[in-house]
Amino acid sequence: MSTVVYVPGDAGALSLxxxxxxxxxxxxxxxxxxxxxxxRNGSRGAYWLEPLVEVTTPAGRMAYGPVSAxxxxxxxxxGFLRGGAHALALGVTDSIDWFKGQQRLTFERVGVVDPGxxxxxVKHGGYxxxxxxxxxxxxxxxxxxxASGLRGRGGAAFPTGIKWKTVLDxxxxxxxxxxxxxxxxxxxxxxxxxxxxxxxxxIEGMTIAGIAVGATQGYIYxxxxxxxxxxxxxxxxxxxxxxxxxxxxxAGSGRRFDxxxxxxxxxxxxxxxxxxxxxxxxxxxxxxxRPPLPxxxxxxxQPTIVNNVITLxxxxxxxxHGAEAYANFGTGKSRGTLPIQLAGNIRRGGLIERxxxxxxxxxxxxxxGGTATGRxxxxxxxxxxxxxxxxxxxFDTAVDYEALSGIxxxxxxGGIVVFDDSVDMARMARYAMEFCAIESCGKCTPxxxxxxxxxxxxxxxxxxxxxxxxxxxLEELCDTMVQGSLxxxxxxxxxxxxxxxxxxxEDFRARAK
Amino acid sequence: xxxxSVPETDIVKRIVAEHRARPGPLLEILHAIQDELGYIPGGxxxxxxxxxNLSRAEVHGVVxxxxxxxxxxxxxxxxxxxxxxxxQATGAEALAAHxxxxxxxxxxxxTANGHFSLEPIYCLGNCACSPAVMIDGQLHGRVTxxxxxxxxxxxxxxx
Numbered sequence: 272m273s274t275v276v277y278v279p280g281d282a283g284a285l286s287l288x289x290x291x292x293x294x295x296x297x298x299x300x301x302x303x304x305x306x307x308x309x310x311r312n313g314s315r316g317a318y319w320l321e322p323l324v325e326v327t328t329p330a331g332r333m334a335y336g337p338v339s340a341x342x343x344x345x346x347x348x349x350g351f352l353r354g355g356a357h358a359l360a361l362g363v364t365d366s367i368d369w370f371k372g373q374q375r376l377t378f379e380r381v382g383v384v385d386p387g388x389x390x391x392x393v394k395h396g397g398y399x400x401x402x403x404x405x406x407x408x409x410x411x412x413x414x415x416x417x418a419s420g421l422r423g424r425g426g427a428a429f430p431t432g433i434k435w436k437t438v439l440d441x442x443x444x445x446x447x448x449x450x451x452x453x454x455x456x457x458x459x460x461x462x463x464x465x466x467x468x469x470x471x472x473x474i475e476g477m478t479i480a481g482i483a484v485g486a487t488q489g490y491i492y493x494x495x496x497x498x499x500x501x502x503x504x505x506x507x508x509x510x511x512x513x514x515x516x517x518x519x520x521x522a523g524s525g526r527r528f529d530x531x532x533x534x535x536x537x538x539x540x541x542x543x544x545x546x547x548x549x550x551x552x553x554x555x556x557x558x559x560x561r562p563p564l565p566x567x568x569x570x571x572x573q574p575t576i577v578n579n580v581i582t583l584x585x586x587x588x589x590x591x592h593g594a595e596a597y598a599n600f601g602t603g604k605s606r607g608t609l610p611i612q613l614a615g616n617i618r619r620g621g622l623i624e625r626x627x628x629x630x631x632x633x634x635x636x637x638x639x640g641g642t643a644t645g646r647x648x649x650x651x652x653x654x655x656x657x658x659x660x661x662x663x664x665x666f667d668t669a670v671d672y673e674a675l676s677g678i679x680x681x682x683x684x685g686g687i688v689v690f691d692d693s694v695d696m697a698r699m700a701r702y703a704m705e706f707c708a709i710e711s712c713g714k715c716t717p718x719x720x721x722x723x724x725x726x727x728x729x730x731x732x733x734x735x736x737x738x739x740x741x742x743x744x745l746e747e748l749c750d751t752m753v754q755g756s757l758x759x760x761x762x763x764x765x766x767x768x769x770x771x772x773x774x775x776x777e778d779f780r781a782r783a784k
Numbered sequence: 785x786x787x788x789s790v791p792e793t794d795i796v797k798r799i800v801a802e803h804r805a806r807p808g809p810l811l812e813i814l815h816a817i818q819d820e821l822g823y824i825p826g827g828x829x830x831x832x833x834x835x836x837n838l839s840r841a842e843v844h845g846v847v848x849x850x851x852x853x854x855x856x857x858x859x860x861x862x863x864x865x866x867x868x869x870x871x872q873a874t875g876a877e878a879l880a881a882h883x884x885x886x887x888x889x890x891x892x893x894x895t896a897n898g899h900f901s902l903e904p905i906y907c908l909g910n911c912a913c914s915p916a917v918m919i920d921g922q923l924h925g926r927v928t929x930x931x932x933x934x935x936x937x938x939x940x941x942x943x
Contacts, residue, residue, distance in 0.1 A: 615869065
């Protein structure tokens with residue numbers, strides 16, 4: 272009988288040699304005439320163990336990692352196809368400590384299934400949410416999403432049900448479901464992992480959204496930096512269309528829903544929803560003035576849902592298990608689970624899906640194991656390039672929307688970038704302004720001009736030129752940008768700068784190095 | 785250049801004809817042109833503008849807005865070195881300095897022999913395996929200067 276072996280086709284795993292490992296397994300299996308079926312799954316998110324190879328055994332899926340191509344002959348010799356002992360053996364995958372405490376709802380199939388197979392998806396619970404949704408009215412589906420407490424996982428944390436209700440209430444012939452897959456924040460890769468590892472859950476979530484509000488066309492706006500996700504999505508859309516889960520008769524319901532991937536072109540600002548809509552229309556990604564809200568006048572002037580990948584991919588679980596089951600996870604107004612991404616200088620980096628409420632300290636030390644360099648953690652930046660730098664004295668803060676905003680930080684898309692004590696915070700502050708200058712759409716002056724002036728002022732501080740006066744000038748400039756910018760880019764780019772000034776003031780003084 | 789411009793115009797015209805009926809087709813068209821030609825030649829702008837009934841300024845405005853679109857022919861291999869925070873936390877600045885020295889060019893430049901173009905990029909989504917580099921769409925994680933040199937040496941063999 273053929274043994275099923277899993278080697279991730281996830282971009283992150285490939286970046287560490289998973290492609291060579293897969294090839295080596297096929298070569299060695301052929302040489303030994305071993306009957307092996309190779310599945311290219313997604314990553315389970317424990318990137319320090321990638322490439323993580325799994326073998327199906329009667330005891331369950333057994334894991335080996337991190338595997339290099341050179342290890343493969345030794346693994347065969349050790350009988351890894353039957354779960355044999357080897358220095359890289361990690362035991363049954365689900366019993367690995369790092370996975371054991373996780374609560375995987377949205378990511379329940381990521382790293383488990385064959386991402387391109389509808390049959391495998393259905394076997395693992397896929398399309399049960401859609402089946403439930405097709406038996407409900409649009410208003411009931413929207414009510415379920417509202418009751419689940421799901422908030423936008425892209426960063427803005429707006430209640431998803433309210434957005435959907437607004438679109439549902441519009442009386443127009445054409446509405447759109449758009450997925451914001453422009454995951455540009457450094458330190459985040461949850462969208463990429465999900466699109467590569469379980470794209471059908473996103474497709475199902477968008478289909479449910481379409482059925483709920485009466486939209487027949489969906490677009491996934493994917494960033495150009497994700498070629499692997501593009502291939503995974505196109506394969507999955509073709510498979511779902513072939514299986515009649517997309518098209519003019521969704522799952523035999525007589526309802527229509529079509530889906531298309533559109534590629535961005537390397538502009539961070541297009542993660543802002545109105546800029547994304549402009550880009551989807553084939554224009555410069557300049558921010559629109561709101562109102563009107565996209566839910567009323569969005570893509571091509573029609574009512575449009577704009578949701579992040581994780582938000583939409585959480586919808587099938589909520590429909591399948593019920594709003595209450597989802598709301599039972601979490602704390603306060605942060606309901607459900609959050610895929611947290613540990614990144615940067617961290618020993619055990621990767622994706623952890625847990626209920627809201629875990630502290631930064633638990634994440635950084637229990638899961639992450641401290642820095643990769645072995646030096647003390649000096650700061651973490653949470654929520655991407657517009658997020659605040661948090662000092663070690665605040666690591667007991669819980670990772671939820673309210674607790675983080677309580678200390679002047681933001682959760683954003685759930686990415687945590689770790690820095691050790693060699694970081695120079697004045698340089699990180701300058702980078703925040705540089706990034707804003709590179710990525711500003713140019714529509715409003717505080718962002719377009721302010722960011723460039725910000726780089727210059729911080730450069731003078733770094734060079735020790737009139738530091739005290741320039742720090743004061745920088746603080747005023749930050750205020751102007753926060754108050755006067757049209758969207759979150761210019762309005763939030765000062766956050767990392769202000770937090771660096773507040774908690775790491777010493778880095779802005781005494782620059783005579 | 786003159787001899788090359790004729791077939792390029794034909795290619796651009798064909799791409800415009802293929803996509804013009806789709807809603808909001810301009811970005812799709814520019815992607816298709818760059819995928820086929822490696823960049824967006826200046827001569828493509830008026831052809832696209834005429835095909836979509838837009839002004840040249842509108843098309844030029846879109847081409848220049850997006851970092852991904854190139855207006856000059858790239859090297860055989862495009863090397864993108866991530867410069868975002870997660871990679872900075874793991875030595876991306878030093879890696880970028882090494883890349884510039886190894887290739888003898890700055891960011892946004894192409895080597896004199898036309899083999900390599902060097903670009904900064906802001907997040908490849910490989911932040912648990914920083915620092916990250918992408919070469920011709922292939923992602924590489926935890927890239928040390930030694931590993932970078934090996935990747936470039938492999939690239940030299942395929943130019």
